Amino acid sequence: MLVLTRKPGEGIIIGDNIKITVIEVKGGGIRIGIDAPAELKIHRQEVYDRIIQENKEATQWKLADLNSLSATSLSSKKDKK
Numbered sequence: 001m002l003v004l005t006r007k008p009g010e011g012i013i014i015g016d017n018i019k020i021t022v023i024e025v026k027g028g029g030i031r032i033g034i035d036a037p038a039e040l041k042i043h044r045q046e047v048y049d050r051i052i053q054e055n056k057e058a059t060q061w062k063l064a065d066l067n068s069l070s071a072t073s074l075s076s077k078k079d080k081k
Contacts, residue, residue, distance in 0.1 A: 007022065008022050008024055009021070018034070018035070018037075019034070020034050020035075021033040021035070
């Protein structure tokens with residue numbers, strides 16, 4: 001991990017197209033600005049962690065869930081006949 005000290009108005013460049021600027025230091029927080037291409041996804045860490053967790057949970061199928069889904073699907077096909 002690279003650790004840098006920056007003052008308000010100063011920034012860092014990542015690659016050729018990402019610029020991070022310290023906007024304000026206030027109390028126990030720092031406001032930063034991120035200038036990056038629109039197609040690049042940028043998330044706060046807690047949001048990213050939640051996305052990863054929900055994706056993991058979505059891939060964990062239980063046999064009971066599959067049986068319930070199959071029963072619902074078969075039931076709706078019979079209703080259409």
